[in-house]
Amino acid sequence: MTLSSKNFLPTRRTLIETSVAIALVAFSGATLAQSGEPIKFGLVTALSGQxxxxxxxxxxxxxxxxxxINAKGGLLGGRKVELVRRDDEANPAKGVIAARxxxxxxxxxxxxxxxxTPVSMxxxxxxNQEKVPFMGPWAxxxxxxxxxxxxxxxxRVSAVDEIVDVGMLSYAQKTFNAKKPGLILVNNPWGESNERGLKAAMSAKGVTPAGIEKFEGNDIDMVPQLTRLKAAGADTLFMVGNVGPSAQxxxxxDRMGWKVPVVSHWGPAGGRFSELAGPNAKDVHFVQTYSFFGKQGPVGExxxxxxxAKYPNVKTPADITPxxxxxxxxxxxxxxxxAIQAAGSTQGDAVRQGFYxxxxxxxxxxxxxxxxxxxxHDAVTSDDYVWAQFIDNRIVPVGQTN
Incomplete structure (x- = not known):
């Protein structure tokens, strides 16, 4: 006995039910896959060089x-967080490529x-164009x-130039009785940001700078600029630059034999400053947001x-540097x-609002x-800064030796 082929043709209802079943299975599988995917935090920073x-x-x-975070179960129902790093080599163009x-x-x-700052800028x-949240932990x-x-x-969770600049002036006046500071700044957007901030801070206090000098990031001799500031009567120097040029x-x-107080942004903290600058590195006082020296709270401990436990070269708080x-x-x-938890999502604009x-x-x-x-959009305020210096190659709060 042969059956008519029409007995094998699916009905419209069967097709719909099958399609719905397939869609549900696919959706369920996609949901499970998504719930297991890690949530990636990307880092663009200098991982080579000074x-x-x-x-x-x-x-x-x-x-x-x-x-x-992962030990407590991750985020959004169990998704682990994963760190993905890229080296920008302190180069803005390479930073953009890495971010893309x-x-x-x-x-x-x-x-x-x-x-x-130039890389972050x-x-x-x-x-902003791609609607992906950005978090700044340094610049x-x-x-x-x-x-x-x-x-x-x-x-951002970091220092902010216009707030640091007010602090630099206040600290110089209080600590060194500064009346006519000279500015020596790196010639890039970070230097420009601090030039504006320091000018505004000094104007508000009725202070006139002795002069403003610039240097390039690869300069190795700042004697001409410093000689002009000395001749202009600078009694304190405000310095803004990363490790290498600050050391220079x-x-x-030292070569000039000029002993003048140096109050700096936190550039010297970024690397081998004391090694590059020599014994007088200790005379530079610079801003910090935290120190692992002294009594710690529960989070610090x-x-x-x-x-x-995680890093073999960290044996004491002094090894947590900078x-x-x-x-x-x-x-x-x-x-x-x-912010992601508050958003209930990793979608960019939802996370942006999650921060609020x-x-x-x-x-x-x-x-x-x-x-x-x-x-x-800045979580750290002027009340959160501490002043530090290098003592025996360690960054310690000013006036504290252990």
């Missing part, structure tokens, strides 16, 4: 925080910017977060313990995770209470 130590400190601070790779290929939820238009240029974008995706300023002062890289990155990573929903976080630098709002 500032590599600082880049590594940012990496370590992020990784310690990520380990804690992290955004388009790696599909990171948040881009963490690294050390250099180059990346910010990209992240201090005011315009990174105050970038003029109508919808601003740049956030100190060496140039936990981070020190985790650092010592401290600001670790501390800023640690807090920034936890705050980014809280953070209520309270007991961090390393401080306890943050509503750290971000549409008008404020």
């Amino acid at each position: 500032s590599a130590l600082a880049g590594e400190s940012i990496s370590r601070g992020m990784q310690i925080a990520i380990d804690e 790779e992290l955004i388009y290929r790696e599909k990171v939820a948040v881009v963490f910017g690294g050390l250099d 180059a990346i910010v238009p990209l992240i 201090a240029g005011t315009a990174i977060t105050k970038n003029g974008a109508e919808t601003n995706f740049a956030f 300023v100190v060496k140039s002062l 936990r981070v020190i313990k985790a650092m010592m 401290a600001v890289g670790v501390a800023n990155a640690y807090d920034a990573t936890h705050l980014a995770a809280l 929903k953070i209520d309270k976080y007991e961090g390393l630098i401080k306890t943050y209470v509503k750290p971000f709002s549409p008008a404020v």
